[in-house]
Amino acid sequence: MEILRTISLYVEDKGMPFLVIGGHAVNAYGISRQTGDLDLLVQKSHRSRWLELFIKLDYQRGQDDDRFARFQPKSLAAWPIDLMFVDDKTFEKMLAQAEEHDFGVVRAKVVSPRHLVTLKLHALKHFQEHRFGKDYSDLISLLRTKKAVFFNDELKELCQRYANNELFDRIVKDLGAI
Numbered sequence: 001m002e003i004l005r006t007i008s009l010y011v012e013d014k015g016m017p018f019l020v021i022g023g024h025a026v027n028a029y030g031i032s033r034q035t036g037d038l039d040l041l042v043q044k045s046h047r048s049r050w051l052e053l054f055i056k057l058d059y060q061r062g063q064d065d066d067r068f069a070r071f072q073p074k075s076l077a078a079w080p081i082d083l084m085f086v087d088d089k090t091f092e093k094m095l096a097q098a099e100e101h102d103f104g105v106v107r108a109k110v111v112s113p114r115h116l117v118t119l120k121l122h123a124l125k126h127f128q129e130h131r132f133g134k135d136y137s138d139l140i141s142l143l144r145t146k147k148a149v150f151f152n153d154e155l156k157e158l159c160q161r162y163a164n165n166e167l168f169d170r171i172v173k174d175l176g177a178i
Contacts, residue, residue, distance in 0.1 A: 003038060003079050005106035006057065016049055017091075018042045019098050020110045021084060021119055023138075028101040028110045031141045033134075037080040041094065041111060041119075044085040054081065084119075113148035121162040140174055 004020075011018065019042075020028065023035025042050055044066070051061065051069065059071035059081065069083045086094070098109040111119065120139040123131065142148045143155075150158070152172065159168035 001038070001079070001103045002105060003057075003081070004103050004108055007040075007053070008106050008108060010053060014049070016042070016046050016053075017095060017109070019091075019094060020101070020103075020108050021116065022082070023134075024103070025110045025116050026138045026142070028099075028103075029113055029116070029142065029145065029147050031138070031145065033138060033141075037082055039082045039084065041084045041086060041091065043088050043091045045088055047085055050083055113142055113145075114150075117142050117148045117150070118158060118162060121158055121167070124167055125163040140171070143171070143175055 001024075007018070018040045020039070021041045022037070022039025023033050024038060026033045027035070047069075051064075054061065054069075054071045058074050060074065062070040062072055064070070067085055069085070071081045071083075073080065094111050094115050095109065097112040097115060099112060100107050101110045110116075117139060120135050120142070123135045124139070143150070155171065156165075156168050159165065159171070
């Protein structure tokens with residue numbers, strides 16, 4: 001994935017770490033899933049620097065708010081890129097538990113399976129009909145692989161915090177006892 005290599009080389013000495021999230025992170029943990037973009041988690045404090053980078057890379061900014069920015073390439077052959085912004089404390093916690101994975105032409109850090117589950121729960125809380133099936137399938141697949149080990153009470157607490165009790169009940173029904 002050439003754009004990931006380009007980003008990695010650019011930020012290498014600029015103090016702009018990032019974590020791969022979304023479909024490419026799911027794939028990195030051995031779950032086959034098609035994806036049409038590259039999702040990165042970055043520090044909100046570096047937001048302006050990331051926006052500048054994608055302008056230099058000839059990307060056009062779409063959605064842009066406190067939590068997310070979406071970029072479309074001018075070339076049809078390039079990947080669209082979504083950035084998720086989090087505070088420094090959250091980012092450092094996730095970075096400390098991240099795992100490095102191979103993406104062909106580059107190695108990059110991927111959020112831990114447990115953090116990926118949490119991100120999926122958060123996405124499911126903000127229900128988007130067109131995304132629900134993909135995010136829910138990712139969540140169930142991650143939990144089934146046992147890469148993200150949870151006990152029922154932990155998962156229930158995360159569901160209450162990032163989603164809701166109905167989602168927890170559905171997960172338990174679909175997985176059986178965790």
